[in-house]
Amino acid sequence: MPTAPVYAVHLADSAWTDATIKLGNSVGAVAGFLGILLLVFFAAGRASGRLSRPLSIGVMLGPAALLLVIGLIVPLIRTVYLSFYNDDSTKAVGGRNYGWAFTTDSIHQVLWNTFQWLVIAPLAATGAGLLLALLVDRMRGQAVYKSLLFMPMAISLVGASIIWKFVYEDRDPSQPQVGLLSQLAISLGWDDPPNWILSHPLNNFLLMIVMVWVQTGFAMVVLSAAIKAIPDEITEAARLDGARGFQLFRHVTIPMIRTTLVVVLTTVMITTLKAFDIVRTMTGGNFGTQVLANEMYSQSFVQFNVGHGSALAVILFLAVTPLVVYNIVQLRKEREHR
Numbered sequence: 001m002p003t004a005p006v007y008a009v010h011l012a013d014s015a016w017t018d019a020t021i022k023l024g025n026s027v028g029a030v031a032g033f034l035g036i037l038l039l040v041f042f043a044a045g046r047a048s049g050r051l052s053r054p055l056s057i058g059v060m061l062g063p064a065a066l067l068l069v070i071g072l073i074v075p076l077i078r079t080v081y082l083s084f085y086n087d088d089s090t091k092a093v094g095g096r097n098y099g100w101a102f103t104t105d106s107i108h109q110v111l112w113n114t115f116q117w118l119v120i121a122p123l124a125a126t127g128a129g130l131l132l133a134l135l136v137d138r139m140r141g142q143a144v145y146k147s148l149l150f151m152p153m154a155i156s157l158v159g160a161s162i163i164w165k166f167v168y169e170d171r172d173p174s175q176p177q178v179g180l181l182s183q184l185a186i187s188l189g190w191d192d193p194p195n196w197i198l199s200h201p202l203n204n205f206l207l208m209i210v211m212v213w214v215q216t217g218f219a220m221v222v223l224s225a226a227i228k229a230i231p232d233e234i235t236e237a238a239r240l241d242g243a244r245g246f247q248l249f250r251h252v253t254i255p256m257i258r259t260t261l262v263v264v265l266t267t268v269m270i271t272t273l274k275a276f277d278i279v280r281t282m283t284g285g286n287f288g289t290q291v292l293a294n295e296m297y298s299q300s301f302v303q304f305n306v307g308h309g310s311a312l313a314v315i316l317f318l319a320v321t322p323l324v325v326y327n328i329v330q331l332r333k334e335r336e337h338r
Helices: 002-048 048-084 096-103 105-136 140-154 158-167 180-187 202-228 233-238 245-254 258-273 276-283 292-302 307-338
Strands: none
Touching: 002 048, 048 307, 096 105, 096 307, 105 140, 105 202, 105 258, 105 292, 140 202, 158 180, 158 202, 158 276, 202 258, 202 276, 233 245, 245 258, 258 307, 276 292, 292 307
């Protein structure tokens, strides 16, 4: 029987061999895909006559369409199909999974939490972004301030969640505090601040702050560009008519950037509706913080109930689709206006 060091060496060699094989397979798959693309492009470049234009269009759109079908259309159809089956996809149950989603008290709480996220976080992020856009545009060196405010967008939601998890860290008041929020509360005279993450429903709003913090920079940059695009003639004419301060903001700025404002709001709503990383990282959906995207993951990959998870995925897809369509319509209107 091999000794422990020898066994460890064999285990390490086996792991290294397995990793090497997987890496080789990945490199081979990518190389094969690129090789096929090169052959197709070469054939399209040599084509002439009537076939040249349709072949060129097919070459340009074909790979994107293929990836769209494989990565989106097929999984969508399969998810809808599985939503009408039981937990292990062996028996059709009709619309029972959707009935479960809309009649179970725990899912009602999930839907209510998701609705709160959908309303509060986008409005707060867009409002804060608009306010910062107005303030920063009046300051010198605005590029520096905009870069600092936009920086959270460069952080993944998981990274942002870890940062804010430290901010909300709770310890006994007699011990040195790690969490900034607890230390601030103690400094203001709160002898025994609560465990913020466990305090329901406050914890939901604390988690929303992470999303607002990340998305505010995006809203600020886009809205700032829209405000700068307002013609000076319109602003000067309004000032000659006596508009000042809030009147100028209400009757000139807001109407002129309304389309951009709606696009920013709906974009943040789409991101918020799919919020998974924040809840998964900070609470795992516990303590009354569960949302639809995380519940979908939990049902599918933690409780292994594919039927319930697929039904929730379809509900989430149907909730996102109107926002996406509305966003596209608004973007087209803005382009036509320009």
